[in-house]
Amino acid sequence: MKLKIISTFLLGMFVLLGLSSCVKEDNYNGPDASLQGNVFEDGTDSTVQTCSGNFSIRLEQLSWSSTPTPQDIPIKIDGTYQNSELFSGHYRVSIHGGAFWPIDPVEMDIAKGSKQDFKLTPYVDISNFQAQFLDSNALTLTFKISAPIDGIPDINLIQPYVNTTRIVGPGASIYDFSDQMKDITIPAGGKAWSDFTDADKTRKIVIPNLIRGRIFYVRVGVGFNNNDKSSNLSNIIEVTVPQQ
Numbered sequence: 001m002k003l004k005i006i007s008t009f010l011l012g013m014f015v016l017l018g019l020s021s022c023v024k025e026d027n028y029n030g031p032d033a034s035l036q037g038n039v040f041e042d043g044t045d046s047t048v049q050t051c052s053g054n055f056s057i058r059l060e061q062l063s064w065s066s067t068p069t070p071q072d073i074p075i076k077i078d079g080t081y082q083n084s085e086l087f088s089g090h091y092r093v094s095i096h097g098g099a100f101w102p103i104d105p106v107e108m109d110i111a112k113g114s115k116q117d118f119k120l121t122p123y124v125d126i127s128n129f130q131a132q133f134l135d136s137n138a139l140t141l142t143f144k145i146s147a148p149i150d151g152i153p154d155i156n157l158i159q160p161y162v163n164t165t166r167i168v169g170p171g172a173s174i175y176d177f178s179d180q181m182k183d184i185t186i187p188a189g190g191k192a193w194s195d196f197t198d199a200d201k202t203r204k205i206v207i208p209n210l211i212r213g214r215i216f217y218v219r220v221g222v223g224f225n226n227n228d229k230s231s232n233l234s235n236i237i238e239v240t241v242p243q244q
Contacts, residue, residue: 125147129142145222
């Protein structure tokens with residue numbers, strides 16, 4: 001019996017020693033770098049109007065591999081971005097997704113406290129956006145659309161976005177007051193900008209039956225038939241529905 005116990009003990013020790021010999025010591029430093037910045041609308045001091053998940057900053061660590069796996073940093077709703085858990089190294093930094101004219105990637109060394117701003121040109125400008133209660137609890141939205149550069153992708157969506165928080169936009173809105181209010185004259189495959197008349201570029205949307213006395217946050221968006229079906233978005237307006 002004693003011999004059996006000793007044999008089992010020795011076998012267990014050999015197994016543990018074998019496993020430990022297979023484990024390599026991790027000599028790599030942990031994440032010690034960070035990157036942050038702003039995404040401005042070109043020609044202005046204002047950050048782009050966006051929403052969570054609309055587009056991102058893409059990082060590719062060239063000092064690690066010639067074909068690195070991309071890492072994305074989401075752009076926040078205020079047009080800023082930040083990641084404080086990166087490995088130091090040489091990176092290619094680019095814009096990924098979004099309804100903006102492409103810009104060239106930037107190659108840079110990223111260390112602790114690195115910063116990089118970008119300037120983007122939206123496919124369309126949404127201007128003169130106003131929200132008014134002209135008829136009881138029906139909200140009237142008016143705005144204009146213009147394209148500063150020719151050749152934008154076909155437009156496949158024009159709609160409002162309404163929510164009870166400032167996080168409002170595609171994927172963050174109340175269906176009955178948002179998706180149900182989209183312009184149904186825009187075909188699913190999209191409509192070319194050259195087919196928009198002057199009247200088409202001046203928009204009016206009426207959202208009926210908002211809950212009286214409630215505060216809502218509203219904006220409008222123009223979506224495109226591009227690779228990620230992204231949108232340009234207006235600023236956000238806070239409205240309080242009249243009690244009567």
